[in-house]
Amino acid sequence: MLANNTSAQLLTFLLTGIPGLRAVQAWISIPFCLLYVIALSGNSMILFVVLREQSLHETMYYFLSMLSATDLSLSLCTLSTTLGVFWFEAREINLNACIAQMFFLHTFTFMESGVLLAMAFDRFVAICDPLRYTSILTNARVAQIGAGMLVRNVAVMLPVVLFVRRLSFCSSVVLSHSYCYHVDLIQLSCTDNRINSILGLFALFSTTGFDCPCILLSYVLIIRSVLNITSSEGRWKAFNTCISHISAVAIFYIPLISLSLVHRYGHSAPPFVHTIMANIFLLIPPVLNPIIYSVKTKQIRKAIVKVLNQRQLQI
Structure with missing residues (x-):
């Protein structure tokens, strides 16, 4: 089966649950479902309380609401196809829907x-230049930062999407995940996909490849500033405000790096290891971030x- 731009809507891909574990896939879907419920309810609760409580209308919590909105959207991106594959064997997805899911997912x-x-910058200003915190991180500037990040990410993903649509796909249309992933999709192309690979790498390095070193740099400066505080109590109090953010960074980047290492060096690992790692990468941050911030803040x-x-009193 060959598809070009004129027959793209007719092309159907087949999503994959967990390779080699199809017999127990229904049972495996139970913890996945629970994780989705926790992610959706937890992030919705964070958004609700930040919007409702006037005392939380501060810069730090605005960034937290952005994180929760992103986690909520990320969970919704894969919810329908993942649970559809696990519960109903609904494996088919057409090219346009696949590209749309890939765009939003990435x-x-x-x-x-x-x-x-942005949250690392917030902590840097709060600790290293507290007297100018309110003048630097105004509400308008927070909105500009959020809009700038959204524009950046859409801008780097649009060329990726446009060049995926130019590809032709041959007889192999079986994807290796329960959702559409860029690398997974372009590997099925029967035409030259070098430009797609370059664009994908550019998108990766211009986003996470730029953000991660900047986060590390901000914490080097934060640690240097904290060590200059004379009292041990003051040092601990300053550093304690960063623990939630450090945890959020760890649960995002450690699975991301682990997944990259598995793809790069884990060729001998069973296929289900790659699939489970990919799902963990997408689910762990949305599940744990609300828990961490609820416990630590x-x-x-x-x-x-x-x-x-208040809800109990209403009932």
Whole structure:
């Protein structure tokens, strides 16, 4: 089967659940479903309390709401196809739907990296230049940062999408994940995909490849500033404000690096290892971020308890 631009809508790809574990796929879907429920409810709760509570209308919590909105969108990107494959063997997806899912999946992944960088900048200003914090990170500037990240990510992904549409696909239309992934998709092309690979690498290095070193640099400067604080109590108090963000950075970048290493060096590993690692990378940050910020941030915790108590009184 060959597809070009004129027959793109007729081309159908087949999504894959977990290779080699098809017999127990329905059972494996239960923890996946629970993780999606936790991710959707947790991030929705964070967004709700930040929007509702006037005391949380501050820069730090605006960035947190951006992170929750990104995590919520990232979960929704893969929810329908992943659970559809696991529960109903609904494996078919046409090219246009596949490209749309790929675009949003990668855009929101890059968006998460950008939000983590913005949060690192927030912590840097709060600790290294606290007297100018409110003048530097105004509401207008926060909005500009959010809009700038969105424009950047859409701009780097649009050429990727446009060049995927120029590819032709041959008889092999079986994808190796339960969602459409750029590298996975272009590997099925029967035409030259070198430009697509270059564009994909450019998108990766201009987003996460730029954000990660900047986050590391910000923490080098933060640590240097914290060490200059004379009292140990003051040092701990300053560093304690960064623990939630450090955890969020770790649960995003460690699975990302691990997945890259598995793809690069784990050729002898069973196929299901690659698939499970890819799903973990997409699910762990949306699941853990709301939990981390709810546990470590007293203001968020108090706001959530307040909302839940109000609901119980209404019932």
